[in-house]
Amino acid sequence: MPSYVIRRILLLIPTVFFAISFLFFLFFTLPGDPANLIAGGFNRTPDPGVVQRAKERYDLDKPLPVQFVHYWERTLKWDLGESYKNRRSVNDILGEHAVNSLRLGIWAILIEVVVGIGVGLIAALRRYSLSDKITTVVTAGMSALPVFVLGFVLQYAFAVYPHKHAWPEWLTLRTQGLGPDSWAFFFIPTGEQWRYLILPAVTLASVSTALAARMMRGSMLEVLRADYMRTARAKGLDERSIIVKHGLRNALIPVVTLIGIDFGTVIGVAVLTETVFSWPGLGSEIASSVTSRDLPVLLGLTLTVVLAYAIINLLVDLSYAFFDPRIRLGEGGEK
Amino acid sequence: MPTDDRVLLSVRDLHTTFKTDDGDVKAVDGVSFDVHRGEVFAIVGESGSGKSVTSMSILGLLPPDTADIQAEGILWKGENLLEGSAGRLREVRGKEIAMIFQDPLSALNPVHTVGKQIGEMMRIHEGASRKQAKARAIELLKLVGIPQADRRVDMHPHEFSGGMRQRVMIAMAIACNPDLLIADEPTTALDVTVQAQVLEVLLSIKDEIDSAIMLITHDLGVVAGLADRVMVMYAGRAVELGTADEVFYETRHPYTLGLLASLPRLDDSGREKLIPIKGSPPSLLRRPSGCSFHPRCPFARVPGICNETEPPLHLVGGMAHVSACHFAEDMKNVGVAELREEETLA
Numbered sequence: 001m002p003s004y005v006i007r008r009i010l011l012l013i014p015t016v017f018f019a020i021s022f023l024f025f026l027f028f029t030l031p032g033d034p035a036n037l038i039a040g041g042f043n044r045t046p047d048p049g050v051v052q053r054a055k056e057r058y059d060l061d062k063p064l065p066v067q068f069v070h071y072w073e074r075t076l077k078w079d080l081g082e083s084y085k086n087r088r089s090v091n092d093i094l095g096e097h098a099v100n101s102l103r104l105g106i107w108a109i110l111i112e113v114v115v116g117i118g119v120g121l122i123a124a125l126r127r128y129s130l131s132d133k134i135t136t137v138v139t140a141g142m143s144a145l146p147v148f149v150l151g152f153v154l155q156y157a158f159a160v161y162p163h164k165h166a167w168p169e170w171l172t173l174r175t176q177g178l179g180p181d182s183w184a185f186f187f188i189p190t191g192e193q194w195r196y197l198i199l200p201a202v203t204l205a206s207v208s209t210a211l212a213a214r215m216m217r218g219s220m221l222e223v224l225r226a227d228y229m230r231t232a233r234a235k236g237l238d239e240r241s242i243i244v245k246h247g248l249r250n251a252l253i254p255v256v257t258l259i260g261i262d263f264g265t266v267i268g269v270a271v272l273t274e275t276v277f278s279w280p281g282l283g284s285e286i287a288s289s290v291t292s293r294d295l296p297v298l299l300g301l302t303l304t305v306v307l308a309y310a311i312i313n314l315l316v317d318l319s320y321a322f323f324d325p326r327i328r329l330g331e332g333g334e335k
Numbered sequence: 336m337p338t339d340d341r342v343l344l345s346v347r348d349l350h351t352t353f354k355t356d357d358g359d360v361k362a363v364d365g366v367s368f369d370v371h372r373g374e375v376f377a378i379v380g381e382s383g384s385g386k387s388v389t390s391m392s393i394l395g396l397l398p399p400d401t402a403d404i405q406a407e408g409i410l411w412k413g414e415n416l417l418e419g420s421a422g423r424l425r426e427v428r429g430k431e432i433a434m435i436f437q438d439p440l441s442a443l444n445p446v447h448t449v450g451k452q453i454g455e456m457m458r459i460h461e462g463a464s465r466k467q468a469k470a471r472a473i474e475l476l477k478l479v480g481i482p483q484a485d486r487r488v489d490m491h492p493h494e495f496s497g498g499m500r501q502r503v504m505i506a507m508a509i510a511c512n513p514d515l516l517i518a519d520e521p522t523t524a525l526d527v528t529v530q531a532q533v534l535e536v537l538l539s540i541k542d543e544i545d546s547a548i549m550l551i552t553h554d555l556g557v558v559a560g561l562a563d564r565v566m567v568m569y570a571g572r573a574v575e576l577g578t579a580d581e582v583f584y585e586t587r588h589p590y591t592l593g594l595l596a597s598l599p600r601l602d603d604s605g606r607e608k609l610i611p612i613k614g615s616p617p618s619l620l621r622r623p624s625g626c627s628f629h630p631r632c633p634f635a636r637v638p639g640i641c642n643e644t645e646p647p648l649h650l651v652g653g654m655a656h657v658s659a660c661h662f663a664e665d666m667k668n669v670g671v672a673e674l675r676e677e678e679t680l681a
Contacts, residue, residue, distance in 0.1 A: 227441035233396055234436075235507070236429035236459050245455075249446045325491045326445055 005318070012310050019306045020075075020299060024068060027295050034293050035060045038084045058084065071299070080300030085292055090300035093285065098304060100178060101281035104200055104274070105267040106187045111205035112212050112262060117255060119209075120216025124251075125243070127221065135213060142210035151203045151276035158199060173199055176278045200277040204270050208262040215258055220251040253324050260316025264309035343515055343547050344370040344393070344432075347407035351385070351392045354401055360619045362388040364571040370515065370547055375538075377550040377562035377579070379594070383616050385571040386551045390517045394428055412514075430460040433508035435537075437520035439500035443492040449476070449503045450488035456510035475506040478543070479536050498529035502536060509540050516541070517549045522557060534561065555598050559583060567591045570617055570627040573648060577656030587651040587658035587666045589632045596671045610678050626661065633677050634662060634669070 038054040039046035055061040059070055074081060080090035123135040142150075155175040162172040172195070179196030183189060189197050223229065224247065232246040267282070274284035282301050289297040320327045351363040363385040370376045378386040391397050392404045393416070409416045411427060419427070436442035444452060453475055454468030463471065469488065476484035479502040492500055501521060508516055518537065522530035538561065541548055552558060558565055558579065565582040567575040567590065575588040586592045593612040600607075614631040617623050623630050629641040640661050648657040651664070660666060 227436060227438065228444040230396055231434075231436060231442045232444070234394060234428055234434040235456055236425045236427070237455075238425060246444050246447075250444070324446060326493045 005314075008314050008317070012307070012314075015310055016303065016306050020303050021068070023299060023302055024071060025064075027293075027298065028064060030293065032293065033060075034058075034084060034295060037293050075299075075303065080303070081296035083297050084294045085297075090296050093297060094282075094300055094304055097280055097282050097285045097301070100279060101267050101270065101274075101283065103183065103187050104197070104204060104270060104279060104281055105263070107197060107201035108205040108208070108266040108270075109259065109263055111201060112209045112259060115205075116209040116212025116259075117216050117252070120213040120255075121220055121248075121251075123213070123217045124220035124224065132217075135217065139210040139213050142206050143214070145206070147203055147207065147272045148276050150206055151199070151273060154199050154203060155276075175199065178280055200273050200279050203276070204266055204273040208258075208266070212255055212258055212262075216251065216255050219254050220247065223247045223251040226250070249323060253320075256316070256319065256323055260313065260319070263312045263316070264305075267305070267308055267312075341371045342369045342410075343372050343412060344549075345408070345410040346389070346393065347410065349389065349392060349404070349406040349409065351388050351397070352403045352405075354403065355620075358620050361571055361622070362619060363392060366568070366571075366573050368566050368573065368576060370549055371564075372514070373541075373545060373547055374563040375541070375548045375550055375561050377552065377558040377565045378568060379552060379555060379558055379565060380568035381553055381616050383570075383619070384568040386553075386568050387519050389568070390434070390519055390549065390551055393517070394432060394434065395424055396434075426460070429456055429513070430511045431513055432515045432517060433511070433513040435501075435504050435508045435516060435518040435521045438524045439497065439504045440492065440524075442504060443500060445492055448489050448491055449495070452492075453488075453503065453507045453510055456507060460511045471510070472506070475510055476503070478509075479503075479506045479540065480532075481506075496529075497525050498533055501525060501529075501533050505533070505536060505540060509544055509546075512544045513546055515547045515549060517551070519551045520553070521550075523552070523554070530557070555583075555594055567594070570622060571619060572627065572659065573657075574628065574660070575658045576648070577653060581653050581656040585652060585656070585667075586670070587656065587663040588660045589634050589666065589669075590628050592666070592669065592671065592674055593631075593633075596674050608675065610675060626659070633674065634665075636662075 033051075035051050035055045035058070036046055038058065039050040052061075059067050062070070078091070080094065082089050083093065119135055119139075123132040126132050158173045159175040174195045177196060179193050180191055182191045182193050228250075229242060229246055232242045237245070270279075270281060271283035271287045273279065274281045275287060278284070282305060286298060286301050286305075288294075289301065346369075347367050349363050349366045350361065353360040353362055366385070366389055368376070378389060380386045388397070388402075392402075392406075393409055395404070395416070397404065404417070406417060411431070416424060416427065443449070450469050450472040453472040454463070454465070457463035457468045457471050458465075473484045473488050476488060481487055481499060481502055487495075492503070495503060501524075504521075516537075521537065522533055525533060534557065537548065548561075550558065550562060562579045565575075565577065565579050566573050567582065567588065569590050575582055575586070575591045577585075577587075582591060583595070586595065590612070593610070596610040597612060599609055612631055613633075617627055617630070623642070625640070625642040625644055626632070626635070626646050629635040629637055632641065635641040644661070646659045646661045648659045649663070650656065651658045658666070
């Protein structure tokens with residue numbers, strides 16, 4: 001088991017290296033010269049002297065392999081460089097946005113876990129009932145609905161409409177921005193903060209919650225037919241204990257996989273949600289760094305996301321052993 | 336209804352019907368039998384003969400939305416389980432009637448240790464503490480012959496071999512000293528060498544806790560050594576019922592005879608041919624007219640009484656040896672040897 005963890009951690013190195021190197025070279029295949037943009041010209045020709053100074057400042061006059069080596073030298077010292085756009089340190093930008101992403105991500109996962117597993121479980125236990133049918137239809141719709149469409153609909157329904165019709169203040173939510181940025185215990189919103197948090201969190205959680213609910217339903221239905229559930233009944237357990245003690249943990253095994261993957265996804269790739277709600281997280285910052293050709297910001301933030309994703313995946317894999325004792329970590333082959 | 340002190344379980348006219356899209360499947364169609372205290376009662380039949388469904392109906396383990404159980408009575412020590420409350424039924428399950436299932440790998444919960452699963456019985460029925468339950472689980476594992484029980488109690492089912500797993504199932508079933516053990520094909524999923532060991536454990540345990548066993552199997556070889564009385568089932572009905580000796584040596588039903596003739600014997604030096612029963616069991620949706628067995632019966636008189644009238648179970652000898660064959664009396668003169676002759680002529 002410890003050797004398994006060490007092996008998995010060592011595997012992070014090539015994973016991160018290849019991911020970032022790929023992005024590095026991909027960036028330079030994009031049309032347009034970054035130095036021109038830095039020097040100020042989107043549609044006008046910038047001053048050649050300014051372009052030259054920009055190239056020198058950012059290594060852009062060196063051949064690509066040299067730039068590549070320099071990039072990694074700095075990165076290993078966790079110096080992510082400075083933004084082409086406003087010369088801010090990428091480390092600062094990262095610190096600011098990662099926290100916002102993390103908070104939004106935590107809430108999206110909480111919604112996914114509580115609502116997704118809960119709804120899926122109830123649907124499975126009341127199979128073919130009206131609530132089960134509604135669940136099937138709604139979750140299918142949710143997983144097919146583009147995030148930005150849902151985002152706009154929610155903004156209208158819970159913020160714009162109540163505001164226009166002068167609903168009481170406590171019923172009105174906010175559509176844009178981070179809000180007062182006031183939190184307790186890192187992630188509990190305080191004061192007005194919850195009005196800003198709810199809509200983006202729900203939007204970000206929508207697709208994964210729907211998928212988790214569907215998977216939980218299917219998994220629980222399968223478990224309900226399992227022989228060991230019949231054994232539990234034959235032992236004289238009551239229905240509730242049969243479900244809770246014997247069914248739930250077995251049914252959760254595949255759902256945990258899904259939620260684990262989503263952990264990486266909601267933190268790193270909440271681009272659309274963060275854009276719709278102007279939530280200043282990693283996703284929206286990565287998106288804007290691509291449009292403005294801001295290489296250091298793009299690489300720095302992506303590196304963080306890749307690292308977070310890989311580490312979370314490792315933790316998820318380790319947690320399988322808890323949920324499913326048949327999994328022996330570190331031993332090759334099926335047991 | 337007669338209540339005999341020796342009678343532990345009395346099933347009276349049990350009908351279990353499954354509702355399917357193609358119609359109602361009568362998996363058990365009017366079966367009656369008694370299980371006496373301390374005896375081994377075997378139910379024998381092919382797959383689909385309704386033997387497992389019979390046992391599940393007794394404990395109400397079939398899914399209530401598809402299975403319909405009707406009976407004059409399922410009397411457990413004189414008390415009708417069909418009329419009992421859900422709470423009473425849960426009390427009977429595990430504590431008074433315990434089950435051993437066919438495939439111990441799928442019948443044990445993969446995510447809990449065997450100690451927890453065995454101990455759960457005492458936790459449910461005797462209000463034992465975690466510690467007491469575990470101590471008792473270790474005792475039980477020793478009793479069923481699992482070595483290093485105090486270490487293996489913390490292992491999961493996948494860490495045991497097939498035979499050991501079935502021992503765990505047995506340990507679980509006997510945890511509360513039940514009066515009746517229902518063993519549903521307890522050795523079918525096991526290697527032949529292990530089968531004998533597991534049966535031996537089952538029998539020694541039976542004496543230890545003084546319970547009756549209802550043994551459900553398709554394997555007459557298993558029945559021969561163990562059972563006191565045997566009920567042979569075909570297409571959801573009992574076709575022959577009597578003591579093991581009666582059923583084996585004074586067979587009064589062609590189906591039983593067919594089962595015996597298809598059983599390989601070690602002492603026939605390989606010269607005797609095995610005679611399979613022709614055809615396959617009927618669909619329970621479209622049961623043959625008259626005697627359900629007549630399309631496969633070498634002695635059937637068709638057209639005639641066999642495909643016209645359903646034969647009732649009637650006394651054919653001994654104290655309570657019954658058979659559902661129109662020509663049960665003629666079967667007196669027919670043994671496995673005669674069946675072979677009949678087959679070679681045909």
